[in-house]
Amino acid sequence: MFEYAPAPESRSIVDIKPSYGLFVDGEWVDGEIRNKTVNPATEEVLAEVAWATEAEVDSAVRAARSAYENVWSRTSGRERAKYLYRIARIIQERSRELAVLESIDNGKPIRESRDVDVPLVAAHFFYYAGWADKLSYAGFGEGPRPLGVAGQVIPWNFPLLMLAWKIAPALACGNTVVLKPAETTPLTALLFAEICQEADLPPGVVNIVTGAGDTGHALVSHPGVDKVAFTGSTDVGRAIARAVAGSRKKLTLELGGKAANIVFDDAPIDQAVEGIVNGIFFNQGHVCCAGSRLLVQESVYDDVLASLKRRMALLRVGDPLDKNTDIGAINSAAQLDRIRTLSEIGASEGATQWSPPCSLPDRGFWFAPTIFTGVTQAHRIAREEIFGPVLSVLTFRTPAEAVEKANNTPYGLSAGVWTDKGSRILWMADRLRAGVVWANTFNKFDPSAPFGGYKESGYGREGGRHGLEAYLDV
Amino acid sequence: MSDRLAVRKTYKLYVGGKFPRSESGRSYLVQDSNVALASRKDVRDAVVAARAAVKGWSGATAYNRGQILYRVAEMLEGRRDQFVGLGETPADVDAAIDRWVWYAGWSDKIAQVYGNANPVAGPYFNISAPEPTGVVGIVAPPDSPLLGLVSVVAPAIVTGNTVVVLASEGQPLPAVTLAEVLATSDLPGGVVNILTGRVAETGPWLAAHMDVNAIDLTGVPDAELARSLEEAAAGNLKRVVRPPATPIDWHADPGLGRLTAFLETKTVWHPKGV
Numbered sequence: 001m002f003e004y005a006p007a008p009e010s011r012s013i014v015d016i017k018p019s020y021g022l023f024v025d026g027e028w029v030d031g032e033i034r035n036k037t038v039n040p041a042t043e044e045v046l047a048e049v050a051w052a053t054e055a056e057v058d059s060a061v062r063a064a065r066s067a068y069e070n071v072w073s074r075t076s077g078r079e080r081a082k083y084l085y086r087i088a089r090i091i092q093e094r095s096r097e098l099a100v101l102e103s104i105d106n107g108k109p110i111r112e113s114r115d116v117d118v119p120l121v122a123a124h125f126f127y128y129a130g131w132a133d134k135l136s137y138a139g140f141g142e143g144p145r146p147l148g149v150a151g152q153v154i155p156w157n158f159p160l161l162m163l164a165w166k167i168a169p170a171l172a173c174g175n176t177v178v179l180k181p182a183e184t185t186p187l188t189a190l191l192f193a194e195i196c197q198e199a200d201l202p203p204g205v206v207n208i209v210t211g212a213g214d215t216g217h218a219l220v221s222h223p224g225v226d227k228v229a230f231t232g233s234t235d236v237g238r239a240i241a242r243a244v245a246g247s248r249k250k251l252t253l254e255l256g257g258k259a260a261n262i263v264f265d266d267a268p269i270d271q272a273v274e275g276i277v278n279g280i281f282f283n284q285g286h287v288c289c290a291g292s293r294l295l296v297q298e299s300v301y302d303d304v305l306a307s308l309k310r311r312m313a314l315l316r317v318g319d320p321l322d323k324n325t326d327i328g329a330i331n332s333a334a335q336l337d338r339i340r341t342l343s344e345i346g347a348s349e350g351a352t353q354w355s356p357p358c359s360l361p362d363r364g365f366w367f368a369p370t371i372f373t374g375v376t377q378a379h380r381i382a383r384e385e386i387f388g389p390v391l392s393v394l395t396f397r398t399p400a401e402a403v404e405k406a407n408n409t410p411y412g413l414s415a416g417v418w419t420d421k422g423s424r425i426l427w428m429a430d431r432l433r434a435g436v437v438w439a440n441t442f443n444k445f446d447p448s449a450p451f452g453g454y455k456e457s458g459y460g461r462e463g464g465r466h467g468l469e470a471y472l473d474v
Numbered sequence: 475m476s477d478r479l480a481v482r483k484t485y486k487l488y489v490g491g492k493f494p495r496s497e498s499g500r501s502y503l504v505q506d507s508n509v510a511l512a513s514r515k516d517v518r519d520a521v522v523a524a525r526a527a528v529k530g531w532s533g534a535t536a537y538n539r540g541q542i543l544y545r546v547a548e549m550l551e552g553r554r555d556q557f558v559g560l561g562e563t564p565a566d567v568d569a570a571i572d573r574w575v576w577y578a579g580w581s582d583k584i585a586q587v588y589g590n591a592n593p594v595a596g597p598y599f600n601i602s603a604p605e606p607t608g609v610v611g612i613v614a615p616p617d618s619p620l621l622g623l624v625s626v627v628a629p630a631i632v633t634g635n636t637v638v639v640l641a642s643e644g645q646p647l648p649a650v651t652l653a654e655v656l657a658t659s660d661l662p663g664g665v666v667n668i669l670t671g672r673v674a675e676t677g678p679w680l681a682a683h684m685d686v687n688a689i690d691l692t693g694v695p696d697a698e699l700a701r702s703l704e705e706a707a708a709g710n711l712k713r714v715v716r717p718p719a720t721p722i723d724w725h726a727d728p729g730l731g732r733l734t735a736f737l738e739t740k741t742v743w744h745p746k747g748v
Contacts, residue, residue, distance in 0.1 A: 078572055081579065085544060123537060130540065130579020137587050137730065399748045426599045426746035448536075448582045465586045 004316070007323040009110045014101045016187065019048040022056055022210065023193035025063035026203025031056060035212070037186055040107035041320050041329040041364040049186050052209040057178070057218040060207040064149040064176040065224055067204025072176050073146060075202075077133035084129030084171060086199040091122040094195070098188055102160055103320040105187040107329030107365070108283055110321050120445055121164040124463075127447035128168035131468060135173065138465055140474040146174030147250055147473050148226035151219040153240075154189075155232045156182035156331050157286035157387075162231050163189050165462045167206060168447075173471035175227065176205045180219055183212040184332045217243070225249060229470060231288070234385075234411070234456050252460025252470040254288065254452055256385040257413030259434065260406035261291030261442060264399075265300045267418035271440065273307045276391070279416055279442040281315060281327055281369050285389040286335070288457070289414035291442055293382060294371075294393045295402055301395050305373065312369050313356040327389060330365040339367050339388035346372045346381035351392070377408055385411070399424065403431045412454030416442045435461070485509045485646070487516060487670065488653030490523030491663015502671070505561075509646050512671035517638065517679045520667040524609045524636040525685055527664030532606045532634035540581030543632055546659040547574035553655060560647050562620050569725055570624040576728070577628035584633060584733050592741070599744040604737040606634035607713055608687035611680040613673055613703075615693040619645035621724045623652060626692055629732035631665055635688075638667045638680060642693070646670040674699060681706040688713035688736050692722070 021028045031050025038045050052060070072080070091098065098121070099114040108117070136142050150170045154162035159181055170177045181189035189208050196206045209215060213236075220228045221243045227250045230240050234255040244251050261279045263272045279291025296304045320328035330336040347353050351372040360366040367388055375382050375392040382392045396402040406415055415434040417425050425439040435453045438444060445451065450464035460470045486493040487510045495501075498513035531539070550557075550571045557567045589603040610630045615622030619642040630637050641649030653668045669676060673694065681689050681703040689707045692715060694700040700717050707714050715735050 078576070081575060082572075085575065126537070126540065126544075127582060130581075130583055132579075133576060134579060134583065137583075139587065423745045423747045426744060427597075427748050430746060448586065465583070 004324045006319070008319060009100055009103075009321045009323060011100055011104065011321065013097045014104065016047050016101070020050060020186070020190050020210070022050050022052055022060065023190065023206070023208040024056075024060045025067070025207065026197065031210070035183060035210070037105060037184060039104050039364075040184075040331050041361070043363050046105060047187065049190075049210045051183070052180075052211040052215045052218070054218040057209055057215060057222060060178045060209050061149060061151070061219070061222045061224040063204040064178050064207050067202060068148055068176040071202045072205050073174055077135060077174070080171060080174065081129045081132035083199060083201055084125050084132060084168060087195060087201070088122050088125035088129060090195045090198055091118065091125060095119070095122065098160060098191065100321070101191060102188050103328070105185050106156065106159055107320050107331050109325040109328045111323055111325065112283060117158055117161045120447070121160050124161075124164040124447040125168045128172040131169075132172040135468065135472070138468050140469065140472055144472040144474050147471060148175060149224060150175045150177045150227040150229060150471065151222060151225035152177055152179040152229045153216040153219060153232065154179065154181055156185040157283060157288070159185040160188040160192065163192055165231070166229050169462070169467050170227075170229075170471045171205065173468055175471050178207045178209060178219055178225070180209050180211060180216050183210070186210040220244065227471065230254070237458055250470070252462070253458035254460070254462060255456065255458040256411055257288045257290065257453065257457050258293055258383065258385055258409045258411045259289055259291045259414040259416065260293045260295050261416035262295045262402045262406060262418065262428065263297060263300065263304055264417075264419035264421075264424065265297040266420045267440070268420065269300065269303055269307055272418040273304065273311050275416060275418060275440070275442045276308055277311055277315070280391040281389050282443050284327055284330055284367070286331060286387055287443065289436060289443065291414075291416050292386060292391060294391055295396050295405055296393065297402075298395045298397050305393070308371070309354065309356065312371070315356070315358075315369050317358055317366065317368060318361060327369060330367050330388065333365055335387065336365040336367060339386055339390060342381055342384060342386045343370060343390055346375070346379060346390075346392070349379050349381070351375045351379055351381060377405060383409065399428065403428065407431075407433045410456040413452075413457035414438065483507070485650045485670070487512055488650065488657070488666070488668040489516070489520045490526070490667065491657060493653070496671070504644070504646055507647065509650070509670050512669035512676050514676065514679045516669055517676050517683065520638040520669055521609060521680075521683050521685055523664040523667050524638050527636045527662055528608055530662055531631070531636055531665045534634070536582035536585070539632060539634065540578045542660050543574055543578035543581065543628060546655060546661065547571050547578065549655045549659045550574060550652075553651070556651060557620055557648055560651060561645075562648060566618070566621045570621045573621070573624050573728070574628055577632045580629075580733060581632050584730075584737070588730070588734055588737065589739070597746045599746055600741065602739050602741040604633065604734075605740050607736045607738050608635060609685060610635045610637045610736050611683070611686045611689040612637050612639045613677055613691055613693040614639050614641050614649065615722070616642045616644055616695065618724050620648040620652065622693070622722075623649055625724050625728060626690055626732065627666060629728070630690070630736050633733060633737055635736050636665045638669065638686070640673050640676055640680065640693070641668055641670045643671070643673050677703055678706055681712070682709055684710050686712060688715075690715040690735070691717050
């Protein structure tokens, strides 16, 4: 392996305040209860953050309602578009700051936050800005109406990108929002609140309430909310679906996954291995659509495994702010526990665990890239979402068997197919019960491409023209 | 009061990202300024420049083209006063800026409303998607020299076409000034080429040019001239946008017609099977 000199990105560009309040009605208000957010790579406390109570959530929803009725629903699509374009431009202008802050708070490599997350965030705002004055052309009839106030709860794996996926279409369609970022990664959402101010977005159109599960519960069950959008675990998604039952709230859920990444014997092996690595180790595997089940055709199993192990030995795990880092920190102690627990179960159920030699920092939350071979469909590591850098490897003989195994999961978010044969890609895509099928690539995202799951991976789509439907009264 | 002598602007053509004078060495007087009087050779040079720009511009991502059109709006906003000084109403300038924004947003959406998956009766993946037609010749509206001009140029280029525009003959100064906006907006040279002069002189050469794929006759109020240009355009079966039957309200929602007029639909078939 090459020796690399450290190449850390400077943190001097970010200005983390010691304490943050809630962003309600265009202003900062102190919260009653406080919580701390830490840098998962060092366990250093970054800031104290409010933990919104039910009353505080209520005031945010009221602010959003008032902004909806008095301002935003009366703002033309053309003017809404221009606000969103402004926000997109400010994100581009402050991209370095956002990327560094994201890596510090989340633990993801700076290369990823800089080259993937933040550019996609800006692109998402640009894309939906363009829809704001074109809703009559989107295929939902003439002049489709917004829903009102959207309550949005997002996860910690792509904090700012998930914010963009939620806020951009909501605002473009004419809704106002109350958004709750995850309790371990609130900082970029709070910086986004500043960006809304900088863009002169009318007060109350975007409200940010920080907190944990109880704050989220208060938000989604608030009677003043017309639309609930959630990205996170399937269990919480189920609880939200129950909570909104019987109401008029429109619900979209983007939940867990256990995607099959299927490699046929005619696939270009090196390219497929890159895709396997990207599929499961991108963002430490904290990806709902991660390719966490590798299905390899038996005839190329030995070649693929040897090549995969060779490649994994070259992955650099460590300081998220180092520009050469491939795999950063696990986002929290709780998540690290879950990954460890499921890995131990994998080993105890009889699968073979392997990680490349890899030294991990002393402080912070770390997990070496790991594969399990000899995995059967009955193993928990083949069925449950680990949400970490852990790959389960299974084999198949025929395309029909690959389809059976790939679909043998309650999830249905994504799938990958690696083969040189175009007709087989399309044959597989027809049969895979998943919302996104990547062929000879993996983990590709674009604001114009709808994303979302089948089955227990949730319902509704984010991105693309389809993503508008979640925020329109149609 | 200063006795400093003002420096006057030379109003030239805009071809291939540069500002040449007419090769003919001619000009005509408009609002006390000499404006280049384009010739047949200038038309041909502009078509060459437009054709050369097709590959790069149509090959750019839709996202990139949208960013650039939005940048045009930013630059135009910064020069608002200059256009008002040329006699444009503030309302027209504002509408022209917003029109760039409107079309910028279409870059990555037109395929989503004007393309589709086709459920053919067989094991085939089948999808139709729009592609730019190529080089579009445009006769810009004579009576709306900024808003009308923007309203015919932006929809043609946002999808990846390149254009040769014959500016308003009687009021060409906003077009030349718009060229200065375009030249500072990251728009690649040759995507928009603007000629000033006599439509009756240059129009026939543009309409008959065999390397032009479409022609927009919106700015040809003379029915006889429009008919002869359309006839000339038939030589290589150019796509033709005829002059409007009734005057266009340039402040109204533009619709999709000017986008789709210069798009080809490509349908791709691919078998499905193991």
